[in-house]
Amino acid sequence: MIQVQQLVYRYPGTREPVLHGLDFDIQPGEIFGFLGPSGAGKSTVQRIILGLLKDYDGSVQVLGQEMRQFTSKGYEQIGAAFEFPNFYSRFTAMENLSLFSKLYRSGTIPEVELLERAGLADAANVRVERFSKGMKMRLNFCRAVMHQPRLLLLDEPTSGLDPANTKMMMDWIKELSVQGTAVMITTHNMHVADALCDRVAFMMGGRLPLIDSPRRLKLSHGAKRVAVEYEDGGNMRRREFPLNGIGHHSEFLQLLRNQEIETIHTMETTLEDIFMEVTGRDLA
Numbered sequence: 001m002i003q004v005q006q007l008v009y010r011y012p013g014t015r016e017p018v019l020h021g022l023d024f025d026i027q028p029g030e031i032f033g034f035l036g037p038s039g040a041g042k043s044t045v046q047r048i049i050l051g052l053l054k055d056y057d058g059s060v061q062v063l064g065q066e067m068r069q070f071t072s073k074g075y076e077q078i079g080a081a082f083e084f085p086n087f088y089s090r091f092t093a094m095e096n097l098s099l100f101s102k103l104y105r106s107g108t109i110p111e112v113e114l115l116e117r118a119g120l121a122d123a124a125n126v127r128v129e130r131f132s133k134g135m136k137m138r139l140n141f142c143r144a145v146m147h148q149p150r151l152l153l154l155d156e157p158t159s160g161l162d163p164a165n166t167k168m169m170m171d172w173i174k175e176l177s178v179q180g181t182a183v184m185i186t187t188h189n190m191h192v193a194d195a196l197c198d199r200v201a202f203m204m205g206g207r208l209p210l211i212d213s214p215r216r217l218k219l220s221h222g223a224k225r226v227a228v229e230y231e232d233g234g235n236m237r238r239r240e241f242p243l244n245g246i247g248h249h250s251e252f253l254q255l256l257r258n259q260e261i262e263t264i265h266t267m268e269t270t271l272e273d274i275f276m277e278v279t280g281r282d283l284a
């Protein structure tokens, strides 16, 4: 779906490249996350994949076509939702979707169906200027998927959403991927990346030092630990032990025997911990 080789990019008028030879691919049905702090180059990659920046070095093939020569027909296969949605604010949600649907030659999903799915059925005839940030995000998503694209680019797809709508959005994205849509997500949010992505790419200073599945990353980086909270002379205390070999850890066993245990739980290494370990920086 996407094949990127040795991608280098310099903004016009600047000397230093902001992307330094990126290599990655995204397969049909895959949810691929770009994780990195502000300024890492995530949006620049998205702009290139969308065909907005064409003067790059290296190769960027999307749906089998090099992006320098991408034709307008190809855009019918791509959907994009970015963090600052653009709508006709004096028009209603329904009117906005109807207008956008006219841009596509192929059929689009009926507006009513999309609004219902996004939990916006009651707001269908409300002007977008009265929408909250979360409502605009959901409407923007409807716009991005209305033509059933084969490739979907999302920037912080759950930003501004409450927990119920975050879940709705993540379920919807997963469903699209099961149907074969390739999804590229850029985010600072490692919980979203962990829960949604088949693979994540760590991005830092225009480089991708690591690409792997969240599960493999967590298995290969950092051992699991066990945290024990216990009562000791009226005070609550906490200790941590490596999970590996816990059954033979004499201090752990002694604690279990001799103390009033309040909680015991295993702690997984998070993607954020691993990002910090690999790049020496946090995701903020």
Ligand SMILES: Nc1ncnc2c1ncn2[C@@H]1O[C@H](COP(=O)(O)OP(=O)(O)OP(=O)(O)O)[C@@H](O)[C@H]1O
Binding pocket: 011, 012, 014, 018, 036, 037, 038, 039, 040, 041, 042, 043, 044, 045
């Ligand atoms: N139009 C531009 N001209 C020159 N430099 C730019 C331009 N746009 C972005 N940059 C620089 O390119 C680098 C990467 O920016 P980019 O917007 O791709 O980062 P990002 O990872 O998407 O950040 P954020 O998470 O804040 O959106 C930054 O150093 C930025 O200052």
